[in-house]
Amino acid sequence: MTIADRWLLPDGMDEVLPPQASRMEELRRALLDLYHCWGYDQVMPPPVEFLDSLLTGTGTDLDLQTFKLTDQLTGRMMGASADVTPQVARMDAHSLKRQGPVRLCYCTNVLRAKADQHQGGRSPVQVGVELFGHPGLEADSEIIHLALSSLKAAGAEEVHLALGHIGIYRSLVEAAALSKEQEGALFAALSLKSPGQLAEQISASVSDPVLADMLMALGELHGDADVLSQARERFAGAPAPVTAALDQLEALYKGVLARFDVSLYFDLAELRGYQYHTGMMFAAYVPGYGHALAKGGRYDDTGRAFGRARPATGFSMDLKQLASLALASPSRGAIWAPAQEDESLNAAIAALREQQERVIQALPGQRTGPAEHSCDRRLEFIDGRWQTTALTQETSA
Numbered sequence: 001m002t003i004a005d006r007w008l009l010p011d012g013m014d015e016v017l018p019p020q021a022s023r024m025e026e027l028r029r030a031l032l033d034l035y036h037c038w039g040y041d042q043v044m045p046p047p048v049e050f051l052d053s054l055l056t057g058t059g060t061d062l063d064l065q066t067f068k069l070t071d072q073l074t075g076r077m078m079g080a081s082a083d084v085t086p087q088v089a090r091m092d093a094h095s096l097k098r099q100g101p102v103r104l105c106y107c108t109n110v111l112r113a114k115a116d117q118h119q120g121g122r123s124p125v126q127v128g129v130e131l132f133g134h135p136g137l138e139a140d141s142e143i144i145h146l147a148l149s150s151l152k153a154a155g156a157e158e159v160h161l162a163l164g165h166i167g168i169y170r171s172l173v174e175a176a177a178l179s180k181e182q183e184g185a186l187f188a189a190l191s192l193k194s195p196g197q198l199a200e201q202i203s204a205s206v207s208d209p210v211l212a213d214m215l216m217a218l219g220e221l222h223g224d225a226d227v228l229s230q231a232r233e234r235f236a237g238a239p240a241p242v243t244a245a246l247d248q249l250e251a252l253y254k255g256v257l258a259r260f261d262v263s264l265y266f267d268l269a270e271l272r273g274y275q276y277h278t279g280m281m282f283a284a285y286v287p288g289y290g291h292a293l294a295k296g297g298r299y300d301d302t303g304r305a306f307g308r309a310r311p312a313t314g315f316s317m318d319l320k321q322l323a324s325l326a327l328a329s330p331s332r333g334a335i336w337a338p339a340q341e342d343e344s345l346n347a348a349i350a351a352l353r354e355q356q357e358r359v360i361q362a363l364p365g366q367r368t369g370p371a372e373h374s375c376d377r378r379l380e381f382i383d384g385r386w387q388t389t390a391l392t393q394e395t396s397a
Helices: 020-037 060-065 084-096 137-154 166-176 180-191 195-205 209-218 226-234 240-259 302-306 319-323 343-354
Strands: 048-050 068-070 077-080 102-109 125-132 160-165 263-267 280-285 294-298 312-318 334-337 359-361 375-382 385-390
Touching: 020 102, 020 125, 020 137, 020 319, 084 102, 084 125, 084 302, 084 312, 125 137, 125 319, 137 240, 137 280, 137 294, 137 312, 137 319, 160 166, 160 240, 166 180, 166 209, 166 240, 180 195, 195 209, 209 226, 226 240, 240 263, 240 280, 312 319, 334 343, 343 359, 343 375, 343 385
Parallel strands: 160 263, 334 359, 334 375
Antiparallel strands: 048 077, 068 077, 102 125, 125 312, 160 280, 280 294, 294 312, 375 385
16 A cells, blocks of 8 residues: 555545635535524434335335445444435334424435435535424425525525426326336436437336327426416326325415525426425425535334334535535634743633633744634733734734
């Protein structure tokens, strides 16, 4: 191993250095304070859990993203958390067992076996909220509003919000009575946004011409608010859950526009998280980023695997990505203190630190000075007491 090899990090792993680390911590505190004001209680899930708990009800996507290891105490397989949402669902269903709506928030490191194609690295700092126990549109609306408020707090000035509803696709597929293989092929065609492949799969597996036209329409219904009126025409006569889903999307759309200045986009063929989402889904984009900075939706069935089926809706973000939206607040600077050991000096330094001042005391023999440590003031013994004085360019040398 060469010296260069010793400092190489694994692909997708990154370190956070000053001042970005300070920006992340500043934003973490701001977001958790925001969630506290909305009534969300913070939880801290463990970094690893047994696989049969960690992956319950999540589908294959999360399984492929999970680092697996053997517990030396029990011999059972464990996994490093790649997504906090299932862990929080377990907490609500099994650990807390509260009645009524439960609001939980978190901010913690997760680890992924491969780079997320939408969010880059393998070691995100996942921050988000989950609302359990309320099936109504009001809960979904609260989650979307809180996600947009989070982006605003992070410094996002222009946000594009994409809305969808997995219930439309589920209802049409159920009405078509497709086999597992037929649904898999249809799902792949819709995910690829390939009209030709979609038409081929529908022609081969859907005999009802009305349902065939509705499924074909899914691949075409994406764009601004006009999509909703087009969908009502194309889905006339569709199963009742389809109409209900469109009503929900329209209500969410109006609620967002009433409170936020965002661009709205609809995609009725968005199937992200199909294995666990059960209702509305959303993703928030900011110019300059090729992926969603916030994404979420309703996932009512997750808690069932833990013995307590509860309505659930929420969203998550990567704090590292959010912290890059805006520069860190300008530093207040620091105070340079001499290296001497003096009781009155120690008392003066302690008093300043209690006032939340940043005081850097030189160490004996130190060659670097206040300028290298971003100090703008220094402690000097003047008129019988230690006082802070401004550092000019000459005195900081």
